[in-house]
Amino acid sequence: MWFIFDGLGIALGLLTWVLLAFADWVVVRFVLLSWFRSSAPRVSWLPLSDVGIAVFTVYQLPLVLSWISHFRAMTTDPGTIPETCVPAEIQNPRTCKICQGRWKPPRAHHCKTCQKCIFRMDHHCPWINNCVGLSNQKLFILFLCYTAFSAIVTLLLLLGSAGYWLWSQKSWSEAAPPGSTALICSGVVAVECLAAVLFVGDFLQEQIESIQTNSTLVETYQRTHGERTTFLEHFQTVFGRSWYVWPWPFPSAPPPAYEEPAIPDDEGNVSVYGDDSDNLGIAGEESEARTAASRRGEGGARPRQRHENANGEID
Numbered sequence: 302m303w304f305i306f307d308g309l310g311i312a313l314g315l316l317t318w319v320l321l322a323f324a325d326w327v328v329v330r331f332v333l334l335s336w337f338r339s340s341a342p343r344v345s346w347l348p349l350s351d352v353g354i355a356v357f358t359v360y361q362l363p364l365v366l367s368w369i370s371h372f373r374a375m376t377t378d379p380g381t382i383p384e385t386c387v388p389a390e391i392q393n394p395r396t397c398k399i400c401q402g403r404w405k406p407p408r409a410h411h412c413k414t415c416q417k418c419i420f421r422m423d424h425h426c427p428w429i430n431n432c433v434g435l436s437n438q439k440l441f442i443l444f445l446c447y448t449a450f451s452a453i454v455t456l457l458l459l460l461g462s463a464g465y466w467l468w469s470q471k472s473w474s475e476a477a478p479p480g481s482t483a484l485i486c487s488g489v490v491a492v493e494c495l496a497a498v499l500f501v502g503d504f505l506q507e508q509i510e511s512i513q514t515n516s517t518l519v520e521t522y523q524r525t526h527g528e529r530t531t532f533l534e535h536f537q538t539v540f541g542r543s544w545y546v547w548p549w550p551f552p553s554a555p556p557p558a559y560e561e562p563a564i565p566d567d568e569g570n571v572s573v574y575g576d577d578s579d580n581l582g583i584a585g586e587e588s589e590a591r592t593a594a595s596r597r598g599e600g601g602a603r604p605r606q607r608h609e610n611a612n613g614e615i616d
Contacts (some may be wrong), residue, residue, distance in 0.1 A: 303431075307414055310430025311331045314375055317370065317428055320493055321448075324455050325364055327490045333357055356537035358455065361476045369549040373440045377552060380420035380434030382559065384407055391560060404569045406559040408527060420557050421527075423508075424515040435557055438508070439540050443506040443550050452494035452501070459491050462470060497548045512536055525563040 337353025349357060381421040387394040387404045397418050406412075410422040411431050421435040433441045466479060511517060512535045516526035529535075540546070541553030 302376050304376055305415055305430050307430055308428070308434045309413070310427045314371070317371060321364060321368055322368040322449075324451070324490045324493060325361070326579060327486045328455055328458055329357065331487060332458050333360075335462065336465070338574050342400050347506055359457075361453065363447045363451045366550060367444060367451055370447055371563060372446035373429050373550050373552075374429045374433075374444055377437040379415070379429075380409075380422065380436040380557065381417045382420060382561070388560070406561075407563040407580055408517075408520070408561055409559075410517075420517055420520050420559060421484045423511060424519070426563075435554060436552055438511075439547075439552065439554060442505065442508050442539075443548070445508065449498055449501045449505060452497040455494045456491060456498070459487055459494075462487070483532065510538060520563065523563070524566040526566065527561055528564065535557075571572065 306595055333349060333356060334575050337349045337356065339348055339350040339353065342348045342354075343351060346353060347354060347357065347416055382404065384401050387396075391404075395407070396402045397405040397409075398607075399411050399416075400418055403418065405418050407418060408422045409418045411418045412422060414425050415432050419432045419434040421438075423433040423438065425432045426441065429444070431439060513532050514526055515529050515535050520526055537555075539554055541555065543553070546553040553585065
């Protein structure tokens with residue numbers, strides 16, 4: 302099993318699980334049990350009516366899929382290069398000095414944290430303690446989708462619970478206030494979910510843009526991209542050809558085309574096989590915001606906005 306032993310990544314990955322579990326507990330404890338508690342439940346350990354059990358099951362589904370997607374994105378090889386020798390049909394091949402001269406495909410980049418060259422590396426994400434590359438980009442996107450959906454549903458349930466409490470009071474002046482524990486926990490989860498919707502939604506938009514342009518974060522700094530056809534073909538390169546596997550958290554991308562060239566945005570600036578000497582400060586020494594500002598100051602194209610460091614080294 303693939304796993305990166307990075308302290309920050311492990312801590313943020315565990316924090317993600319804790320936040321998911323806490324939101325789940327708050328909704329079940331203070332919303333579902335308040336609405337659907339039953340004295341004669343069908344399931345002994347879940348004191349809910351039949352309707353409550355159905356709502357509970359539907360609510361758990363996206364949370365479980367979010368957790369599985371996160372775990373699989375964390376433990377899936379993001380796209381290391383199995384070939385050590387350069388294929389005979391490759392002209393002007395690159396090799397990675399850090400990986401002891403192993404072949405480095407045109408769209409591969411070296412990650413300092415993973416200590417490997419990753420094919421179509423987008424960025425190193427500490428929240429999944431892994432790089433986002435071609436082989437696990439689908440899992441990362443599914444994690445974003447299911448997390449955003451779960452956060453929206455949680456917010457709606459909390460708002461519904463508050464509205465139901467207000468509606469059920471005959472007289473607000475005589476109404477007993479809700480428990481402090483319920484108020485504090487619900488408030489914390491509401492803030493957590495609102496932040497998740499904004500944060501995850503921004504990343505999801507950028508991943509869709511990445512598929513649309515067939516480009517990665519690293520390639521935006523290099524001002525290159527892959528071969529561009531249609532959005533559907535780009536999407537199928539990441540999610541697979543069969544639509545019925547798209548929603549499920551397991552890798553389904555077709556075999557990678559390692560020989561795919563890195564096509565320059567400006568034909569006069571970059572070789573189709575990339576520029577080995579192009580160190581753009583995305584190895585953790587500079588933030589993306591500083592690098593983007595530097596590029597704008599030079600009159601260059603503005604890379605896609607990100608909120609994580611692409612912790613990879615381009616050599």
